[in-house]
Amino acid sequence: MAGKVKREKWSENFSEWYNELIETAGIQDKRYPVKGMNIWLPYGLKIMRNIERFIHSEMERTGHDEVLFPALIPETEFQKEAEHIAGFEGEVFWVTHAGHDPLDIRLILRPTSETAMYSMFSLWIRSHADLPFKVYQIVNTYRYETKHTRPLIRVREISRFFEAHTAHDSYEDAERQIKEDLEIFDNLAKFLAIPYIVSKRPEWDKFPGAYYSLGAEVMMPDGRTLQIGTMHNYKQNFAKAYNIQYETEEGEHEYVHQTTFGMSERLLAAVMAIHGDDNGLVLPPTIAPIQVVIVPIPKKDAEADVFAYAREIAEELRDAGIRVHVDERDIRPGRKYYDWEMKGVPVRIEVGPRDVKGKKAVIARRDTLTKEVVDREELVDAVRKTFDEIMENLYQRASEFLESHIKRVDTIEEAKDVFEDRRGIVEIPWCGEEECGLKMEEELDAKMLGTPYPEEKAKEGIEGKKCPVCGREAKFIARFARTY
Numbered sequence: 120m121a122g123k124v125k126r127e128k129w130s131e132n133f134s135e136w137y138n139e140l141i142e143t144a145g146i147q148d149k150r151y152p153v154k155g156m157n158i159w160l161p162y163g164l165k166i167m168r169n170i171e172r173f174i175h176s177e178m179e180r181t182g183h184d185e186v187l188f189p190a191l192i193p194e195t196e197f198q199k200e201a202e203h204i205a206g207f208e209g210e211v212f213w214v215t216h217a218g219h220d221p222l223d224i225r226l227i228l229r230p231t232s233e234t235a236m237y238s239m240f241s242l243w244i245r246s247h248a249d250l251p252f253k254v255y256q257i258v259n260t261y262r263y264e265t266k267h268t269r270p271l272i273r274v275r276e277i278s279r280f281f282e283a284h285t286a287h288d289s290y291e292d293a294e295r296q297i298k299e300d301l302e303i304f305d306n307l308a309k310f311l312a313i314p315y316i317v318s319k320r321p322e323w324d325k326f327p328g329a330y331y332s333l334g335a336e337v338m339m340p341d342g343r344t345l346q347i348g349t350m351h352n353y354k355q356n357f358a359k360a361y362n363i364q365y366e367t368e369e370g371e372h373e374y375v376h377q378t379t380f381g382m383s384e385r386l387l388a389a390v391m392a393i394h395g396d397d398n399g400l401v402l403p404p405t406i407a408p409i410q411v412v413i414v415p416i417p418k419k420d421a422e423a424d425v426f427a428y429a430r431e432i433a434e435e436l437r438d439a440g441i442r443v444h445v446d447e448r449d450i451r452p453g454r455k456y457y458d459w460e461m462k463g464v465p466v467r468i469e470v471g472p473r474d475v476k477g478k479k480a481v482i483a484r485r486d487t488l489t490k491e492v493v494d495r496e497e498l499v500d501a502v503r504k505t506f507d508e509i510m511e512n513l514y515q516r517a518s519e520f521l522e523s524h525i526k527r528v529d530t531i532e533e534a535k536d537v538f539e540d541r542r543g544i545v546e547i548p549w550c551g552e553e554e555c556g557l558k559m560e561e562e563l564d565a566k567m568l569g570t571p572y573p574e575e576k577a578k579e580g581i582e583g584k585k586c587p588v589c590g591r592e593a594k595f596i597a598r599f600a601r602t603y
């Protein structure tokens with residue numbers, strides 16, 4: 120039966136929809152008395168842990184070792200790489216006292232861990248046999264964000280900050296690592312049913328200290344993009360600043376080449392935003408803490424024991440490795456539907472006396488709000504098939520939304536119309552000169568995400584096109600968007 124999915128509030132007033140859902144779905148509590156720092160509530164943390172479990176498995180699969188560095192970094196270590204300092208010194212939190220005593224060397228709370236890790240890399244990495252060196256951690260980091268903070272999206276304590284740091288014997292091997300990071304990211308995006316685009320950041324907006332930066336962006340319901348992952352190639356910039364050298368097979372000493380790969384709780388913000396609707400969250404079964412909620416529907420004077428039937432079904436699903444919960448609260452079924460739809464539980468199973476007698480069960484899908492009756496003995500397979508259908512549908516729906524928000528134009532005027540109408544991403548010819556790029560950012564009041572990655576994609580359809588600012592031959596397609 121056709122579902123009645125509504126997305127008015129989701130699309131017309133996304134900011135309010137999002138802020139309400141953070142609370143009503145039990146993700147985080149924003150009332151912590153430090154701006155930009157929020158409390159993870161049990162349900163939200165369970166979802167984030169399911170996302171991180173996948174990241175840990177990908178790190179295992181690709182030979183990254185997990186480490187755990189201190190959160191405090193001495194100013195002396197922080198001061199070693201010029202561009203990095205310039206990029207972060209206005210963003211770090213300082214620790215200046217211990218008890219009553221002022222510290223002789225001030226400490227910073229890590230904004231990211233290059234300056235914590237790299238003096239140790241210098242001690243740990245001695246020979247080509249130590250390379251490629253690949254570590255990662257998922258920790259809290261701190262950034263004094265001055266723009267509007269928003270739970271999960273722009274916070275001052277990034278409490279689930281994923282950072283992978285690698286060292287290599289050559290630029291080529293570092294490039295191989297970036298490709299592996301993109302593969303890991305793609306696996307994660309599929310796991311979350313989330314489509315995305317990758318852009319190579321313009322020179323003026325790369326990570327401080329990087330040779331180049333890649334950004335993975337998703338399309339949010341309000342037509343703005345959210346960067347949910349970054350990969351950076353550092354070449355030997357940090358190796359020279361932190362003296363990270365290795366002995367080659369010929370007995371020479373060379374500086375290592377390095378990369379980093381970063382993500383955060385923004386991944387959860389993206390899942391909430393992209394898949395949600397006016398009834399609340401819609402969680403992909405891959406990360407839902409409760410994949411199936413069973414709602415017994417007792418009818419007075421009907422002798423069938425719907426509770427026993429529900430528990431028996433739960434038992435069988437649990438044995439099949441499915442995360443299931445039976446809602447035995449003494450409240451109206453409709454109230455239960457409302458609660459579990461709000462929390463985005465992908466599948467609901469309803470069982471009344473008739474279902475017990477007929478050995479049936481009703482499967483209700485959260486993504487389409489449709490229902491179907493299945494035979495009791497086919498239930499486990501039907502639930503598994505429904506999970507696959509939900510993953511496919513969520514990805515399909517999100518892909519259509521993203522594609523419909525990317526527009527190729529030739530002029531600034533056309534680009535302005537796109538942003539007027541629905542925002543989204545504009546792709547426009549560009550000569551590659553910084554001043555033209557900055558001019559377009561100003562004219563469009565939008566950020567240049569960069570050029571499509573990989574390189575060949577950045578030149579698709581560029582023949583004969585002119586830069587709309589200077590009129591010179593366009594060398595790339597440039598992407599612009601309003602961003603979070």
Ligand SMILES: Nc1ncnc2c1ncn2[C@@H]1O[C@H](COS(=O)(=O)NC(=O)[C@@H](N)CS)[C@@H](O)[C@H]1O
Binds near residue numbers: 230262380383
């Ligand atoms: N204030 C913030 N709140 C939430 N997530 C953030 C915030 N700032 C950055 N992030 C996320 O953290 C990721 C990595 O941050 S970063 O600055 O781009 N890159 C680094 O710090 C590199 N050292 C790689 S770990 C970003 O892609 C973004 O998804």
Ligand SMILES: [Zn+2]
Binds near residue numbers: 549
């Ligand atoms: Zn130009």
